[in-house]
Structures are given as structure tokens and as C-alpha cells.
Amino acid sequence: MMGNSMAVEIRNLCKSFKQNEVLKDLDLSVPKGKIFALLGQNGAGKTTMVKILSTLLKFDSGHINVLSHELPKQSDSVRSKISMTGQYVALDEDLTGEQNLILIARLSGYNSIQAKGRTKELLEMFDLSDAGKKTVKTYSGGMHRRLDIAAGIIKTPELLFLDEPTTGLDPRSRSVVWDFVRGLAHNGTTIFLTTQYLEEADRLADLIAVIEGGKIVAKGTPTELKSLVGRKTVSIRFKDTAERESAKKLVSKSFPNKSVTEHESDLFSIEISDISQANSILNGLADASIEPVEYSISQASLDEVFLTFTGGKTNE
Amino acid sequence: MNNTKSPTAISSTKTFLWRSMLKIKSAPGQMIFDSIVAIVSMLLFAFLFGGAINGSPKEYVQFLLPGMLFMTVLPMTVYAGAALSKDISTGVYDRFRTIGFWQPSPVVGVLVGDIVKYAIAVISVTLTGVAIGFRPDGGIVGLLFGVLLAIFYAFSLSWIFAAWGVVAKKPDSVAQNSMLILYTSIFCSNIFTDAATMPDWIQTVIKFNPTTHIATATRLLMQGAYSSWDIVLALVICIGLIVVFAPVTFVLYRRKDR
Numbered sequence: 001m002m003g004n005s006m007a008v009e010i011r012n013l014c015k016s017f018k019q020n021e022v023l024k025d026l027d028l029s030v031p032k033g034k035i036f037a038l039l040g041q042n043g044a045g046k047t048t049m050v051k052i053l054s055t056l057l058k059f060d061s062g063h064i065n066v067l068s069h070e071l072p073k074q075s076d077s078v079r080s081k082i083s084m085t086g087q088y089v090a091l092d093e094d095l096t097g098e099q100n101l102i103l104i105a106r107l108s109g110y111n112s113i114q115a116k117g118r119t120k121e122l123l124e125m126f127d128l129s130d131a132g133k134k135t136v137k138t139y140s141g142g143m144h145r146r147l148d149i150a151a152g153i154i155k156t157p158e159l160l161f162l163d164e165p166t167t168g169l170d171p172r173s174r175s176v177v178w179d180f181v182r183g184l185a186h187n188g189t190t191i192f193l194t195t196q197y198l199e200e201a202d203r204l205a206d207l208i209a210v211i212e213g214g215k216i217v218a219k220g221t222p223t224e225l226k227s228l229v230g231r232k233t234v235s236i237r238f239k240d241t242a243e244r245e246s247a248k249k250l251v252s253k254s255f256p257n258k259s260v261t262e263h264e265s266d267l268f269s270i271e272i273s274d275i276s277q278a279n280s281i282l283n284g285l286a287d288a289s290i291e292p293v294e295y296s297i298s299q300a301s302l303d304e305v306f307l308t309f310t311g312g313k314t315n316e
Numbered sequence: 317m318n319n320t321k322s323p324t325a326i327s328s329t330k331t332f333l334w335r336s337m338l339k340i341k342s343a344p345g346q347m348i349f350d351s352i353v354a355i356v357s358m359l360l361f362a363f364l365f366g367g368a369i370n371g372s373p374k375e376y377v378q379f380l381l382p383g384m385l386f387m388t389v390l391p392m393t394v395y396a397g398a399a400l401s402k403d404i405s406t407g408v409y410d411r412f413r414t415i416g417f418w419q420p421s422p423v424v425g426v427l428v429g430d431i432v433k434y435a436i437a438v439i440s441v442t443l444t445g446v447a448i449g450f451r452p453d454g455g456i457v458g459l460l461f462g463v464l465l466a467i468f469y470a471f472s473l474s475w476i477f478a479a480w481g482v483v484a485k486k487p488d489s490v491a492q493n494s495m496l497i498l499y500t501s502i503f504c505s506n507i508f509t510d511a512a513t514m515p516d517w518i519q520t521v522i523k524f525n526p527t528t529h530i531a532t533a534t535r536l537l538m539q540g541a542y543s544s545w546d547i548v549l550a551l552v553i554c555i556g557l558i559v560v561f562a563p564v565t566f567v568l569y570r571r572k573d574r
Contacts, residue, residue, distance in 0.1 A: 056410055079416045080322070090407030094339045106331040107417050109321050135342065151411065 007032045007190040013062035024214040035191040037205035046194035054084035083157035098132040108155045122150040142173030162193040217309040234278045235269040236295040325418035332425020351440040354388040374449040381445035382534040383507030385466040393474040397481025397490045420566045434470045454540030462538040469530045472554040475561035482568040
């Protein structure tokens with residue numbers, strides 16, 4: 001379906017670099033107005049995909065629509081509506097921060113007064129007003145990245161690509177970037193970001209797709225993804241090992257299909273399918289006059305989701 | 317979302333020229349260094365070889381100065397290629413490409429901007445030459461035409477390195493690998509002495525070296541001998557280089573697929 005509510009639609013996308021197949025028959029749709037995160041390890045094909053969608057790279061086969069324009073035929077129309085901030089800082093190191101922004105503003109069609117106004121606004125927004133007059137060469141990593149993103153949104157795009165926007169950033173810069181992404185999405189811009197940080201995808205994105213080996217292996221909201229893997233777990237702590245043992249026996253009897261895992265000397269955890277099961281476990285213990293010291297119910301983390309879908313390999 | 321239109325080709329090219337000027341202003345070191353090297357070489361060549369080649373430095377400088385312009389300006393023609401290569405190897409180029417302006421303007425901006433560097437170096441050499449006794453028959457007008465031709469040739473030649481810079485993997489490789497070609501082109505010519513005394517085979521090389529013809533034309537201009545086919549030939553060479561290499565550079569730049 002090629003509806004207008006989609007910012008990005010990809011069918012059967014293939015891309016190889018010489019012998020190396022990077023994207024293999026990939027399908028993906030990203031609705032408008034959402035923050036979408038493409039989550040994957042190094043070398044999973046994230047950057048290749050962003051470069052293709054932002055018209056920087058040709059693809060071998062497949063169908064791509066970006067904001068209802070077909071690639072590669074309507075690349076120019078796509079370019080006028082999108083913006084892209086790559087992984088490698090796209091700034092002129094010999095110019096000042098202010099000059100960099102004015103340069104991009106002028107190239108985007110602002111006249112010289114508009115360009116100066118917009119530059120001032122963006123420097124303030126990204127906490128760079130003081131650094132504006134300094135040469136970019138002298139900037140820290142976080143300042144570089146913030147200026148880079150500012151340059152990417154001089155003209156508010158309909159769709160913004162951010163390739164690993166917070167990789168290598170200090171916490172303060174990271175939170176500036178996150179706030180800005182949320183603000184932009186709130187005003188209607190679709191955000192397509194890539195990340196290798198689960199926390200970032202979890203906290204920022206409305207929708208996540210996990211990419212592995214050139215294919216999308218899972219997609220959904222953060223909650224949906226978490227519920228795909230493992231159910232909820234209830235962990236209960238007792239006053240000593242003896243009490244835990246008797247509690248464990250009791251629970252094993254009433255839930256013979258579930259495995260109970262012991263932790264430390266006074267704690268066990270058990271997987272449950274819904275909250276009511278946690279209640280019946282606790283009620284059963286109360287009936288046997290066993291009083292837990294504390295208990296908690298937790299959901300599978302996105303880490304587990306990621307490890308499950310990417311075959312348990314870790315980042316090199 | 318924004319009611320701005322894409323800039324015209326002229327306006328985006330002007331913006332890139334502005335960028336080139338800012339870069340010269342923010343880091344004038346290279347240009348000052350180039351000019352000092354030019355002046356020192358001028359003095360060295362005139363006073364070391366002048367007596368041996370033409371009897372006296374003052375005699376030799378009459379022949380040397382037009383040639384010395386090329387010794388100065390030709391090594392500078394790689395800068396534009398290196399600058400383009402740098403834009404591509406950092407992400408700046410990717411950003412430019414996602415903005416919808418006339419795509420050759422970054423290339424034009426860099427190459428035209430470098431004319432300022434050529435002019436400053438060439439003028440430094442010329443003033444030094446005049447200071448040590450260069451007095452061309454063509455007077456100030458002839459001198460000016462000669463200087464303009466030297467700058468124009470440097471601009472034309474820079475298109476070769478621009479095309480090279482666009483396909484090069486690293487900015488440094490452009491500067492390094494081009495030196496052999498440039499220095500061959502500088503020394504295997506009639507820049508420093510008349511080729512008549514050289515062996516036949518080297519005379520053949522010199523005849524096919526475009527720098528030889530441009531230097532000849534520059535000498536003629538400075539002597540005020542404007543009506544010569546050599547000058548036409550020089551202009552044809554310059555324009556030919558641009559006509560061939562500018563479109564090649566634009567196409568390579570646009571098709572660049574990293």
C-alpha cells in the first residue's frame with residue numbers, strides 16, 4: 001500500500017558493495033509524525049539504509065517511496081523536504097560555528113538577514129551562543145555534534161534523518177539532542193534515527209525496528225517488542241533461605257509448568273503471563289503464612305529483545 | 317514548511333565564493349608562506365644563475381620573470397583539488413548534496429576563490445622582479461596582460477586537479493602525487509632558459525608541454541607583441557582545459573557514490 005500517511009515505504013530493497021550484501025530484500029514502513037529508531041549493531045546496514053533514503057547512495061533493486069516521492073526518480077523532490085545529519089560531522093572546520101550555519105542557510109534559500117536570524121536562533125537552541133564566534137576546529141565532540149544537527153534543521157524538514165546522533169556524546173549533549181528531537185517531532189517532523197543504544201531507542205522512539213544482517217528482524221513499539229520476548233517476571237525476597245525453600249516448594253506445586261529461578265540466598269523469580277498470576281502467587285503464600293520481605297514485577301528489557309533477535313552477538 | 321526557494325545558481329556560487337574568502341581570511345598562513353617562497357625563489361634564481369646564464373642578474377631577470385610566474389603559481393593549482401577532496405572525505409559534501417541548489421557551485425566556488433591566491437602570489441613575484449630591474453617593453457599594460465594570462469592558465473590547470481580531487485581517496489594523495497607532474501611541467505619547459513641549447517629529445521617534450529606555450533605567450537604579452545599566434549594558442553590551451561575538465565569534474569562530483 002502506498003498511502004499518504006507513510007513517510008517512508010520500502011519494498012524488497014537490496015544493496016551490495018561489490019561481493020558484500022548489505023541489505024537483503026528489506027521491507028519497512030515508517031508512518032508520518034513519529035520518532036522511528038532503526039536499532040542495530042555496527043555493520044548491520046543502518047548507515048547504508050539512511051544514505052539510500054536520503055538520496056546519497058544508489059540502491060540495486062527494490063521500491064522506495066520517501067514522502068510519496070519515488071526514489072531514485074524523484075530525488076530532487078525528496079531532497080527539498082528532508083534533511084540528513086550523518087555519522088561523520090559535516091562541518092567546515094576552518095569556519096566558525098556561526099559561519100557554518102549562515103553558509104547552509106544561504107544555500108537553503110534564506111536571504112542574508114533571514115540567515116543571520118535563523119543562525120542566532122539555532123545557536124541559542126543548541127546551547128552554542130558563546131561558541132558561535134569560534135572556529136569549529138576548537139569545538140569538543142559534543143559541540144560538533146550539536147552544531148551539526150543544528151545545520152541539519154536550518155530549514156525545518158518534513159523528515160529528518162539522524163544517523164547515530166548521540167554516539168560518543170556526553171550526557172549533557174545527549175539530553176540536548178533528545179529534547180530537540182522530541183520538540184521537532186511534536187511540531188510534526190518525522191524523525192528517522194539510527195542507534196546502537198537500546199536506551200535511546202527505548203526512551204525516544206515511538207516505533208523501533210531491529211536490523212540484523214541486512215534484514216528487519218523485529219519491529220513495533222518499545223512495549224510491543226518487549227512483550228515479544230519473555231513475559232513478565234515476578235521476583236520475591238524472603239527473610240532467609242529456609243523460608244524461601246518452603247515458599248518455592250509451595251509455588252512449584254501450584255504452578256508445576258513454570259520454572260522457579262533462585263537468586264542469592266533469599267530470593268527467587270518466576271515468569272508470569274499476566275499480573276493476576278502474581279496476585280495468586282502472593283495470595284497462596286499468604287494463606288501458608290509466609291510473608292515476603294519484598295517483591296517486584298518486571299518486564300523483559302529491550303536488551304533481551306535485542307539479544308534475542310540479533311542472535312546474542314555483542315558489539316565488537 | 318518554509319517559504320524559502322532554492323537559491324539561483326549565481327547566488328549559491330556566490331555563497332561558496334564567500335566561504336572561500338572566509339577560509340583565506342581565517343587561515344592566511346599558507347598564502348603568506350607561498351608568497352614568501354615565491355619571492356625568495358625569484359631572488360635566488362636571479363642572483364645564483366643570472367650571471368652564468370645571461371651575464372648578469374639584471375639581464376637574466378628580463379627572461380626569467382615571466383617564467384617565474386609559473387614556477388610560483390603551478391604548484392598552487394592542486395589546492396582546489398585537495399579542498400574538494402577534503403569536502404568529500406569529511407561529511408560536508410553529503411550535506412551539500414541533500415540541499416537542493418545548483419550542484420556544481422561548491423566546485424566553482426573553490427576554484428574561482430583560488431584565483432585570489434594565485435593573484436597575490438603572482439603579484440608578489442612581479443613586484444620583486446620589477447624591484448630588481450625587470451623592465452618589459454610592453455610597459456605596465458603588457459605586464460598586466462602577462463600576469464592575467466599566468467593567472468588564467470593556473471585557473472585552467474586547476475580543473476585537472478579538481479577532477480582528480482573528486483575521485484581521490486584522500487586529500488593528501490592529490491597534493492603528493494601531483495608534484496611529479498607539476499615539477500616536470502615546470503622544469504621541462506622554457507621557463508628558466510631558452511630550450512635551443514637542450515638535447516633534441518627533451519626539446520620534443522618541451523614542445524608538447526602546454527606550460528612552454530603559455531610562458532612564450534606571456535613573454536610576448538609583456539614585450540607588447542600582442543599580435544601573435546602564440547598568444548591565440550595559449551588562450552586555446554587554457555580554454556580547452558576548462559572545456560574538457562570542468563564538465564568532467566561536474567559529472568564526477570555529481571556521480572560520487574561513496
